[in-house]
Amino acid sequence: MYNDLAVSYSYLGTRQNKKAFKTSFLNVINEFNEWKPLGQERDGSFIFSWVHTKEQESRTHIGIYEYDKNLLSPVYSFPKKVNCTQASTNSDKTLLAFVIKETDEETKESTYKPYLYKIGTHFDDAYDWKLERNRQIMVQFLYPRVSVLSENQPAKLLVLVHHEYIFQYQVKLKTDNIEDDCLSQETLVGKFLWAQWDPEQQTLYYIHNRKRNRIIAYSEGEEESNAGNDKITPTLSGLQFNDEVPHETVLNIPLNLPHLTVSTSSCLIYEDDAIPLRIHDCSLDLIVLTDPNGIVCVCHHYLYQPIQPVVDLKDEDSSPVHFAYSVTVLHQSCVLHCVIPDIPWNKAKKIRPLFKIEGDHLLIIIPDICTHLLDIGLIHEPCCHVTTKPLITETQLLYLAPIVPLEHGSVLNLANLDLISLEIPTNMLVDTFKSDTLLENKLSILHYLILHSGHMDTASELILWQSERPFTLGYPQMLKEYLIATSYAAVQRTLPTDANKLINLLPITSQKIGFEYEIQQDEYIINLSQDVLWNASMMLLSPQQRIVPYRTDIWVKLWEQLAKLSKGTQRFKPSQVVEKLMVSLVCYQPEVLSRCSTPLSPSGGASSTLNDFLSNQCNKRNQVDALPFFEIDSCTASKQEHIISVNLRELSMHLLKQSTENRMNKWQWQSQTPMHVHAVATRYITAQLDQSRQLCQLLCKAATYEPRLEMDKGFIFINNLSDERRLIFFTILEKYYLATESIAFPVPQGFSSFFTFLGYKTLGFDMFMQYVNRNVFELQVDVMKIIMADTDNSKAGIQAKLQMLTALPRSRAKRLLNQWSHPISLMLRAREHSLNILSGVAGPPLGRSQGARRNKGYRGLTAFPSNENMSPLDTFLDLLTAKASLTDIDFGLLIEATEASMEEAMMNAK
Structure with missing residues (x-):
């Protein structure tokens, strides 16, 4: 019967066009058309319907497409053309449940009818529940962890009727025919507003009205005086289904849902989209996204009118409305809000944003407006969000839906069944960085390239590009972000696995958490803000309250993540070292210090890791020295060593204190010992020095220094520079100095003297002395010798020398006086x-x-x-x-x- 359809066809022709479910065979034969996805199961298989037209007779068919086998298998055929809205199969593909939607041509009212069919039997044997509703109905089989059910184990099926109830049926066949006694019914949920099925986690989310509990999660700024009232509020709950044990409620989140008041039509309008499986009408557009690592995001999209009173809008009305969405990042205990004002109503009502988790980010595509990369990962708090131009500009015949992962970054276009890759191109981020965008956006792009996508070369190229514009506002801030991010990335690559918990205490970005910003994207203004959730762990069922305590699944991981947040662990802040240095550098006397107590000394307090690193750096410098100065400090103990010493001490104390305070939390800190603290601290200080030196090389390259072509180095190199190149060098290195000083990063040895002499040759003497008096320039012995020799013995020259000698420490001034x-x-x-x-x-x-x-x-x-x-x-x-x-x-x-x-x-x- 299905010889003309039982074909195994190739998915895609090429990976470039991403044509997911259309083949050359199906395109040539016009008999098969109106392809429609009816659902996707946990194993990745799709259910499709299509219309077969032959001899002016049209019939609707249902088939299962197994992605891994690249095979389409017809399983059911209707005697005529029908509107099948959704379907599901059990794990061993023996049962098929589907829903038919019938529309009265006169009244235009629709009726949903569910059916159950045993695959392989006669089509007329489909079981009719005798359930007809004008509200949406969907069906879904539960999938056990094992791939094949035993003969005595019944299949579990959910039947969802909007605004009424959710049933769970257990189907146990006695014969080939499905009878009433083969089904046992259990009511799971009463009246509900919205529901969604998560096939990967086998979780049912639904929204229902319930009385507000006294202890709930509040957004920052919400008054707690309302906590004890009996107000009915919408609540998002989650039912986790297990194989052998009953289902359990693992989640209860009180929601704040702004009402959509700009629509005059009835809200009982359904899109009938089966992927992802959601049962909802036009009054509420909400989706829950999860990741097995413990990431849970509740995404809510809505439109509203900011001006009161609200007026009724027609379909073609161009009155401006606010396009908005909120993302409850449950695992980070915060809520992100985005508002895009002044979008015409006739355009805003057609925009359907796509929410999709991509690694550590939530990808949000708003066609024709913008693309968001919200940083919602587990490794750090949400703060580095990227806003770029729209990834998709054509909105016609476009309805993207996230699916059970088949390929990295792919989504399904339900309009034409194309499988589309939605990875953010690196060149798009580069273009956004080079545009006139917000500073925070540029910092977030650098953060994303370095820590999340691993495009270090691209980040370096952006720093080079920005160095051509050193007077840009925020340029030192970009250098700070580069230093902090690259140092964290270097430690992350080399840290032992038994000490990886401590990496969560290291600095990861220079941006503040929870700030609000407004960014201009083409003609639209995008506002992004962040609120904190209080008592977020009260939303979850704790691991010890589970039916199977401490079962490893997404909800236990989520609980552990929230428990870690509640402990109040704090990342190390570079400002701690800056404050210490402000005091210690006042009495800093390098001439009287000894190397025996500094971490750079081979016999001092540094670890072998740091000494090995310095030895490797010396070997590299012997081969190709990419810096325009000699990496040697003339004083007994350099300022670099002093900064490294304070960094090492403060970071070690911070790690030790944080790990000690949280040692009772066994799941997090049981393996963290002082040896781990020492390993993490020394590796981070090593990374600081390494990345600071690499950034200095990068900036010298931006200042037109080419080590293979330049014959001179140090003070001679500066003397031979033209005035223009000298000014470029000084401007860029001044920003580098500001960046390193503000976050207490060490600079390469020899930099201070080189920078001081460069400033002496570039600036006027009065300005030069202002830099000296404010401790920007260091008048070391080597640079003072060359400055004293370079200054003539005229009356003005002698006064200048005396003024510089007066600014020196007494011992250093006496040494220079003896040589003058x-x-x-x-x-x-x-x-x-x-x-x-x-x-x-x-x-x-x-x-x-x-x-x-x-x-x-x-x-x-x-x-x-x-x-x-x-x-x-x-x-x-x-x-x-x-x-x-x-x-x-x-x-x-x-x-x-x-x-x-x-x-x-x-x-x-x-």
Whole structure:
């Protein structure tokens, strides 16, 4: 009978066009048309109906398409053309339940009728429930975990009648014919407003009215004074079906459902869409999306008029309405709201948004308006949401539906049965980043590329592109996001599995949680906000209350996720280190510190991981040094080591404190020991240094530095730069410095001196000293030597040198004064030497070699007899000898300073 249909055809012709269920065979023969999906089961198989026209006679057929076998098998044939709206088969494909919709041509009223059929018997033997309603009816078989039912195990079937009840039937066949005594009935739910079947989790969600409990989840800002009233509120409940044990209510969520008041027609209008299986009318567009890892999102789409009083709108009315949706991210205990105002009613009522979970994100496609990537994953709190241009612009013949996963990122277009891939193209994100979009949107795109999609090269290219516009508002913030995200990603790749719980305490983004923003997308303004849910765990059935306690399923994972949130664990904040450094750097004296107590010392307190990393970095630098300066600090203990030391201490203490406070929570922290804390902390500090250096290389490349072409490095490289390139270098590296300072990231060794000299050559001296006085520029010994040599000995030059020396720590200034061969240096050192002797703070005695070198060529006191004009010197030297022994007085220095002072006085007199 079905020889012309029993064909095994190839799914898709090519993966490019994604034509899911149309074949060349079916396209050629016009006898088969009006293909319609009736449902999808847990095993991925589809149920289709089609119309077979032959000799001017049309008949409707039902078949099962097994995706994995690529086979379409007809199972039922009607004697005429009918409107079959939905169907379901049991797991061993022996029973078929379907619903017929009949419409009266005169009254235009529709009637739904369900039937049950044993596959393989005569078509007239289909069992009629004698159930006729003008409200939507759907049927669904339950699928056990085992693939094949035993002979004595009855099949379970749900029958849903909108606004009336939900029945569960157990079908146990005694003969080939289905009789009344083969069915046993159980009422699961009374009157309900909406229902949805989740084939993957075997969960039935439904909305019904119930009295509000005293302890419920509130959105932030909602008054708790209403908690004890008896108000009837809509509640979303979830029935979990199990194989051997009865079903159980695992979920109860009170809902806030804005009423759709812009429609004048009756709400008893049904779309009759069987994928996903939802029974609802036009008054409520809601869908629940889940992931086996414990992700649960309740997505609600609605339209409303912001202006009161509300007016009735006709179909072709172009009055503006607000297009809105809310997503209750249950596993993160928050609600995301999106409102797009001023959309014409005749356009807004036709837009059907698609909600689909893609990894750590919820993909929301609003045709012709925008595409959202809401960050709703488990690894961190929702905060990095991406808004980009519409992924789909053609709304005609388009109705996308999420399906049981067949291929990654694919959805079904119910209008033409195309299987469409909805992966967000990377080039679309790049275009959005380069557009005039909001800063938070750019940060979210960087976050997505680095941590979720793994496109590190693309993120680096965007940083290079943005570096060509360094004066853009928020450019340092982008560098901060890049540093934090790449450091987290580096730790995530190398962290041992037994310490992976602690990674949830590391910084992951620079963005704030729960902020509101408004973004312009073409001619539309998109508002996104976030509210917090309180007592979210009260919505769930706890694991110990389950029929089978602690059974591993989505609801136990969801409970554990909410329990982790309730513990109040906090991520480490870079601001903690910044605050410590603000205090410690005031008394920071690198000349008097030793490397033996710094984490970069081979014999110090660092782990072997950090030392190995530094050794590898040195080997890499010996091969190709991509930085325009030598990675060497001249001081005994560099500022880089100090920052790393404070980071390591603060992060270790934070991880240890958080893991200790939560140790009683065995499922989360039982394997976390101080050794794990040490491993995570050292790896993160290592990643900080590594990523900071890589970003510096990237920015130097953006500043036109090519290491294979440049012959010079360091200060010589800066001297040879043109004024234009020098300004570009300074502008970009200044933003890099601001980014690293604000999040306490270490910079490569040698950067501080290079940056200081670059600023000296780029800025005016007064501006340069402002940077010095505000601790932006560090006047280390190496950079001070080159600046002192580069500054002439004119009056202005000498004043500049003295001003810089005054800004230095005392010990560093004395070292530089000793190396400055100028009369001013002699006079300053002589005055300090005399002051120390007269005040009783004489320094250590000069060695013989030094004293001999000082007094060589001078006659000491005999050089200035008392009868000459220099007699005051004799009196002054007598005063000094009365205060200190001769070995403590540097006569050579005093005499040289006196001669220099006299020469300067004579020059000024002339």
